[in-house]
Amino acid sequence: MENVLTRKLECFGQLSGSDRAHLNSLIQEPRHFAARQDIIREGEAPANVRLITEGLACRYGVTADGGRQITALLLPGDFCDLHVFILKAMDHSISTLSTCKVVDIPRKDVIELTERPAIARALWWATLVDEAVLRAWLVNLGRREAEERISHLVCELYLRLQAVGLAADNHFNLSVTQDELADVMGLSSVHCNRAIRGLRHAHLLEWKGKHIEILDLERLKMMSGFNANYLHLTGGKTSNS
Amino acid sequence: MENVLTRKLECFGQLSGSDRAHLNSLIQEPRHFAARQDIIREGEAPANVRLITEGLACRYGVTADGGRQITALLLPGDFCDLHVFILKAMDHSISTLSTCKVVDIPRKDVIELTERPAIARALWWATLVDEAVLRAWLVNLGRREAEERISHLVCELYLRLQAVGLAADNHFNLSVTQDELADVMGLSSVHCNRAIRGLRHAHLLEWKGKHIEILDLERLKMMSGFNANYLHLTGGKTSNS
């Protein structure tokens, strides 16, 4: 089975055999992280680029009064800190949510990567998609209320997980507690709990422990105004191939 | 006077005379837009890259039920659609807020730009800063309430406008109505109005029409937990030089 990095980058477009081989050579032994451990902290300037190969992680920011807001969920294939080439220091922290495997890619290898045009474009694409997801989340937090907000996230995660082979048949696993979900959604955990109950009672989904089952994807998309365009998954392998 | 593009890119670092000259040559006659006109709409795939040289514009997304959320404020020097090289179509729209001047840069000229290393890095930097601002806004919407939220935005805009020479001495002009501010903040315009009144009564700022005067920047930063790191303005000309 191909590795998560090539799978992810080929969402943008087909890569040559040589490019794939080169990418494969970069995936060394991963480091293992327990759940709820910081991978990188705000202020640090890491020397390597890190890539999640297994598990769930998140970017987050904290407010002065101790609040936490998760600003991105990182799935297998996602980069932690492509920024490092340009910006002096991390302006946010990254933490695991589940146990994770993380590969370190030395800075110089990434620079080499950017000299392969197809890969460089795919990396650039990944950055732009991250940005698009951030915009979608902003709309979600700013203009949708709790049940719609959660529905929207569930739709997004289903498609993103599907794109890396981690979801199918309307169900998937997600290692987040309701406290953590609250930090994603900009809500309190109690309110998240009640919103999920609402969705359950409306026969839209089941959510027990880590297991999420979407009972009515169409209605879930409808009620949350979900439109997959922003994920830009129109490249190589959108559908199950 | 140098143009806004070079001024902006030199926030990242000094450019050579040749690079500057090249950038200057790209700034042709701008097109004029009235206030509240769309510059690009969701779904379009523009052939040129557009750059705001004067005025205030915004990115925005709309929800199914007609709500609008502004996801970025574009100041002079900001690009509208660097995305166009990679992504097939815009996943959001851009509209003017005030009257604006907009320069079109042909696609091929931007490709040439990316072949000059210092400029390519500066463009990359600009993208990453945009992303960092999105994350900061997400924290703002998710975890701060109205008064703090507005304070945070005011601090950010003051620094960003200062960086392009459009703010000094704790005041600046901002062409947004309270309805538009509400769409930035994820609040209702009535609630924005009351929050501004609160800030006014606390002697933190004055805000009359387009004119904003910061009365106590330190306290404003404090109460909103503002930390300028995410703007990454540590390069060439952070302070007044």
Next chain:
DNA sequence: CGTTGGTTTGATTAATGTCAACGCACGTGG
């Protein structure tokens, strides 16, 4: 002057947060 677009205010309702209790599943140690 009257219109118009924007701001301000009050009254009311809806959404969300907070605090506290309870319950359930799971693991650990006696």
Next chain:
DNA sequence: CCACGTGCGTTGACATTAATCAAACCAACG
């Protein structure tokens, strides 16, 4: 094998924050 924590989910009661509706106000402008 059972008793006890412990972490998480669930629920209720109540406080706070924000949205909505509607009216009044104000300044700019033809």
